[in-house]
Amino acid sequence: MAELMPAASTLPDLWLDWCAVTGTxxxxxxxxxxxxxxxxxxxxxALRHSLEPRAGKPAAPAWPFHLRPGDTALTRIIRGGSSHIGNPDVDWISRLRLRRLLFAAVLIAPASLGGLGLDRRGIRSLTPDGLLDLRPRIGRADDQAACPACAAWSWLEILGTNSGWSRGSVRALGRAFDGPTDGVHRHELADPRPEWLDWPDQANLLPSIDRWGYLDPYASMHPSSLSNLIRTMVATAGAPVVERQQTEPNPAPPVRHISQEEEAAILRRADELNARIARLLDEFS
Known part of the structure; x- marks a missing residue:
């Protein structure tokens, strides 16, 4: 029997950090x-021993070993993330990262919880064509705020917007809440931004997001960043969920337009002020 490696989710941080630095x-x-x-x-x-190949043990996906495979961890992560997304105090870039977190959780969660059970390499090498084949396997939940398929749908909307639309459209989507769908789950609707399928062979479904909200259009996030994301899932699964009434942010105040008469008056006052400053400079020069 071929020797199998320890599950990626159980690998120690020191090993993962060393691999990231050395490119291993x-x-x-x-x-x-x-x-x-x-x-x-x-x-x-003990750490070295944990890394040694072991025979006879099945390979496990990247799902954190802190989360028991038989519990409701995935729905807790999605419900907790959805609660934060619905918090009006959360900025739009953090909302983008939360949606990415929920999508990543769906990718690595065991099939018994509604996920796809991918390992770390599978996540980073997953292409749109690959996800298109796997997407029907994603689980559903009665509660839309905890539904794995809806969480995937929401992130694909962001990817499609980032692929074929302006950054302003991505920012507007990040600022928006999940609106009402008249009892229909989001995943039952057609993808509003199917542009995420435009590059079928490009493995970039989990891109990095920089401090300004730009999504990397060329590659998936670094393995060390993925490790941090998986650790965040554990914290999200254990955090209490705050139920919020999701409402759209307050609309921006209307922009006031200056009439031609007001503009002429402003320029006239500015000319008078400039002339006064010029006289003062002449007087004290």
């Missing part, structure tokens, strides 16, 4: 790689 695949556990890791990172004996 996290599932590369051959003896020469482990020896180099031992010399450079000085891990404990």
């Amino acid at each position: 695949p996290a599932d590369q556990h051959d003896q020469s790689t482990l020896e180099l890791f031992r010399r450079q990172a000085c891990p404990s004996r």
Whole structure:
């Protein structure tokens, strides 16, 4: 029987950080790689032992081992994230990141919870065509605020908007809440922005988001960033959910337009002020 590696979700942070720095695949556990890791990172004996190949154990997906596979962790993550998205005090960039978090949770959660059960490599190599085949397997829930398929639908709307529309459209979508759908789940509706399918072979369904809200159009997020995202899922699953009445943000006040008469008066006052300043400069020069 072929030797299998430890599950990516159980890999220690020191190993993941070392792999990110050295460019080593996290599932590369051959003896020469482990020896180099031992010399450079000085891990404990227990940590080294946890990385050694083990035979006879099935490979596990990237789902955090802190979350039991038989509980309701995925719906708790989605419901908690949806609650934060509905918080008017949360900025639009954080809302984008929350939607990405929920989508990532759907990708790695076990099929028994409604997810796709992908590992880390599967997440980063997933293409639109690949997701198109897997999407029917995503679970559904009666509560739209905890529905895996709806969480995926919402993130794909952002990806499609980022692919074929302006950044202003992405910002507007990030600022918006999930509006009412008259009892119909969002995933039952057609994709409003199917442009996420425009690059069928490009593995970029989980891009990085910078501090200004720009989504990387070329590649999926770095493995170390994905590790942070998975750790955040654990915290989200354990956090209490605050039920909120989702309402749209207050509309921006209307822009006041200046009439031609007002503009002429403003310019006249400005000319008078400039002339006064010029006289004062002449007087004290």
